[in-house]
Amino acid sequence: MSVTLAAPVSEPDLGENDLDDLGLSRSDYRTLYRVIRLQREFEERIYRLFKQGRMTGAAYAGAGHEAIAAGSAYALAPQDVLVPMHRVIGAHFLRGHTPVDMMLQYYGRADAPTKGRDGNMHCGNWSKKIVGMISHLGSNIPTAAGIALASNLQGLDVVALTYIGEGGTSIGDFHEGVNFAAVRRLPLVVIIENNRYAYSTPTDLEYACENLIDRAEGYGIPGELIDGTDIREVYRATQTAVARARAGKGPTLIEAKCYRLLGHAQHDNAWYVDKGYLEEGRRHDPVAKCARLLLDLGAVTPEELSDIDAGVAKEVDEAVEIAEKNPLPRPEEALEGVYAP
């Protein structure tokens, strides 16, 4: 299925402290670009290190999903809870996990967030209001709905934001979680990252409706279809949904169309993907689109953009150096911290 994505926006120059129609300043745009660039750089490095046999486990990349990760997490308030999935490491960065934290995690080292008990991006940190990713697709939705329920029951001002691939929306947990949140008007935002492949399965073998947000009506909640490669679109839609949730009006379903620019994970060369899909995806590369947006907004000069890129690459270099020097966990500690006492 092909979708027509919005053409790159050309905005008028923005003064340093001016806020645009979304309430974003030039400094906000620079932060967003930095996170988008960091996700791309970090994951490209992970793939290379993995191929060199320098880390074990599995390596996933969100190449093509970076605008979804950064644009959505940027719409959260500090007290809100992020329940991330495997292609939104940029959301971890925005919530306070550093490249060093995530590199230690990928290397499975002793000082990683999960202290070497799990690998890749499967880590949370309650002090940063990040719930560890759940491998079983769909389980994150009832979990996020539960957090939103607790928020309501305890009278807290907490919104839960979670994600699911379009493939994951076919799992029963998706229905149960979204329906429960709709019935109880819970402060939940669910973003469907629709990259049009669930591993190797294309969308015409995944669902029969035209768009997945068509299901929102059946749940009695709003649904919005957006271009997930456009940082402004993602931020705007998430901000609206978060504000709605915070005002007690219940959950929103957002379907963010995007492209998966690499295989499912490091081991997969995506031989089954349609060539036209990849070409179209590269034309809508969210990193390039965001860079162009910043230049159009006058938020950076080309030199400043290069400086951000160089700074990000240096940060990732340093993270690799620190992670490689960090010890593996000691075998006798293997069960510590795995089960609640």
Ligand SMILES: Cc1ncc(C[n+]2csc(CCOP(=O)(O)OP(=O)(O)O)c2C)c(N)n1
């Ligand atoms: C319940 C369950 N079944 C299968 C898997 C294995 N698996 C992990 S990711 C994936 C594909 C997911 O596709 P989609 O939901 O579209 O997300 P994408 O990876 O494309 O972002 C599969 C089958 C799993 N983790 N959990």
